[in-house]
Amino acid sequence: IFMLLFLIIGGNEVVPHSRPYMAYLNIQVSNETGTYPSSCGGFLIRPGAVLSAAHCVRVEVTVILGAHNIRVRERSQQRIRVRDWVIHPDYCPDTLSNDIALLKVWTNKSFLPQGYPPNVQPISLPRSNDHVKPGTICEVAGWGRTSRRGNSTNVMREVELRVQSEEPCQEHFDDYDPDSMISVGDQNSRKSTYCGDSGGPLVCNKKAHTMVSHGLESRLFPKVFTRASYFEPWIRRQLRSFALQELPASPSSQ
Structure with a gap:
């Protein structure tokens, strides 16, 4: 039985606004x-x-940017x-194959290409031939639950997780595809993502290599x-499509 992932187990609260993406x-x-109501994570990749x-x-x-305590x-x-x-x-x-979506968000004019608010900054993506090696230690942040039976956290937390070889996921997931998926986790099960973290980035070497x-x-x-x-060509096509749309006269924010 699949469980969609929404939590940080075994992590720590981050310095407020230190993950502006x-x-x-x-x-x-x-x-x-x-x-x-439900919740997920996500990350800004361009204005x-x-x-x-x-x-x-x-x-x-509703997307909330620039948040620490949601x-x-x-x-x-x-x-x-x-x-x-x-x-x-x-x-x-x-x-849950090809589990990726791109959302168009518009805010006030200071958020558009000529400038960003100080607490809202995009993160780089890897190129299509840029692979992260097994054994690499990366970070994943989010606002999900902090234990299997606990509540979601109000503040952003982060945990370090290791990129694994393909074998653990191939053993447990019949539909695991090593081309479009990455196997990640702590073999001792002391640290993990869980309910509330889906969609958040796994950051390796300052790039968002994967998402929960x-x-x-x-x-x-x-x-x-x-x-x-793997999805970098598709993402770039969608970004070009987004750019063809005329910017709205006013932000659709609440």
């Missing part, structure tokens, strides 16, 4: 029983564009109701992350 996705999920996991995108999504209306925060996004055409909700995707409900290791370098 991070985005918090406030999501309203609707089903047969009604509507309930007006946030990358996240496809399984995070629902009918109603339960407080910090002056640095920019809240944007997302009205346009693109999910990878080959995304499969059953296997999914794991098994019964265990904390290993986790499957979406390989950003």
